[in-house]
Amino acid sequence: MNDAVVLHFDVDGENFTSAGEASVQVKKTLRQMGFPPEVIRRVSIAMYEGEINMVIHAGGGKADVTVDSDKIHIVLADKGPGIADIDLAMQEGYSTAKDNIRSLGFGAGMGLPNMKRYSDHMEVESALGKGTTITMDIYLS
Amino acid sequence: MTVEALAKQLSLTALCLPEADRTVEGCYCGDLLSWVMGRAKSGDAWVTIMTNINVVAVASLTDCACVILAEDAQVEPQVLEKAQVQGINLLVSQKDSFALCAEIGALLS
Numbered sequence: 001m002n003d004a005v006v007l008h009f010d011v012d013g014e015n016f017t018s019a020g021e022a023s024v025q026v027k028k029t030l031r032q033m034g035f036p037p038e039v040i041r042r043v044s045i046a047m048y049e050g051e052i053n054m055v056i057h058a059g060g061g062k063a064d065v066t067v068d069s070d071k072i073h074i075v076l077a078d079k080g081p082g083i084a085d086i087d088l089a090m091q092e093g094y095s096t097a098k099d100n101i102r103s104l105g106f107g108a109g110m111g112l113p114n115m116k117r118y119s120d121h122m123e124v125e126s127a128l129g130k131g132t133t134i135t136m137d138i139y140l141s
Numbered sequence: 142m143t144v145e146a147l148a149k150q151l152s153l154t155a156l157c158l159p160e161a162d163r164t165v166e167g168c169y170c171g172d173l174l175s176w177v178m179g180r181a182k183s184g185d186a187w188v189t190i191m192t193n194i195n196v197v198a199v200a201s202l203t204d205c206a207c208v209i210l211a212e213d214a215q216v217e218p219q220v221l222e223k224a225q226v227q228g229i230n231l232l233v234s235q236k237d238s239f240a241l242c243a244e245i246g247a248l249l250s
Contacts, residue, residue: 017219020198024227027202037183037204044202045178052175052195105191110175117179 005033005067011051011078013060016104022063023048033067035140042118043072043138049111050076050134056101057081058132074119074136082128090116090124142248144207144230147186151244153209153232156216157224163206168245170238174199181205188241192216197223206230211238 007029009022027044047063054061058080066073083089090112097107116122119136126132145161147153155161166184171177172191181187183204189196192214200208207230210216214233224231234241 017194020195020202024198024201041183041202041204048198048202049175049178104193104195105172105174106195108173108175110173110179114175114179 004069005029007065007067009063009065011054011060011063013055013058016055019052019055020048023051026065030067030072039072039138039140043074046115046118046136046138047074047076049114050074050136052106053111054078054080056097056106061131070140071120072138072140074138075133076135077131077133079131082130083124083126083132084128086124086126144186144232147207147245147248148232150248151209151234151236151241153234155230155232156210157221157229157231159225159228160230163230165206165245165249168242168249169205170242178203186245188238188245190214190238192220194220194223196220197227197229200224200229201227207232209234209241211236211241 023044026047027040030040058078061078064075088094092113093109095107095109101107120139121137123135142165144163147165148155165186167182169181169185170188172189178199181203185205186207186209187205188209188211190211210233213235
């Protein structure tokens with residue numbers, strides 16, 4: 001593969017029922033490109049968690065996925081409220097989601113931990129009142 | 142065991158069975174979607190009482206073999222439509238999650 005494949009998505013923050021569409025589209029594209037099922041699973045789960053977080057906490061955002069010869073690079077950027085304590089947010093079970101979100105089955109405090117679990121490298125940059133950018137790499141060995 | 146065979150053995154009602162010959166390799170039970178997302182394995186039969194549309198996305202992304210709705214949990218038509226489009230097997234039972242998992246465990250062991 002010489003040229004990287006770049007996918008861009010605008011994640012709609014108002015529409016909870018369509019949340020996950022970008023991840024499903026990435027899954028389809030990777031499947032068409034012939035990636036192994038485990039790689040596809042890791043990428044799509046990591047991305048879905050990020051997508052849901054942007055819908056729940058940030059009123060939407062942008063997702064960019066670059067498929068390179070040696071890795072899949074994901075950038076999720078939002079202009080939401082930011083994360084006050086990233087170390088705390090990374091702990092399994094910690095969540096600031098409201099009850100209406102929990103009643104849908106989210107807000108288990110597993111979003112960021114799942115993203116870390118399923119990516120090989122993850123960075124979280126966040127500024128209160130400005131937004132959060134998460135980058136993740138899944139290496140193709 | 143295929144999803145179709147499992148459905149027959151457990152007397153499940155199929156709401157949508159676009160990939161009836163998928164093999165069931167294991168079972169996972171849970172209602173917190175993010176938790177399921179992190180733990181369920183490809184090929185699992187996922188037993189849950191959750192029926193909102195995000196269940197379809199979680200089933201698709203974890204690549205589980207089927208979703209089994211316990212205790213006759215009711216599904217909106219738009220959820221069924223989405224399951225059909227995304228190739229997700231969706232079944233329902235009157236039994237509770239424990240009974241379903243126990244029976245699936247016995248069948249798979």
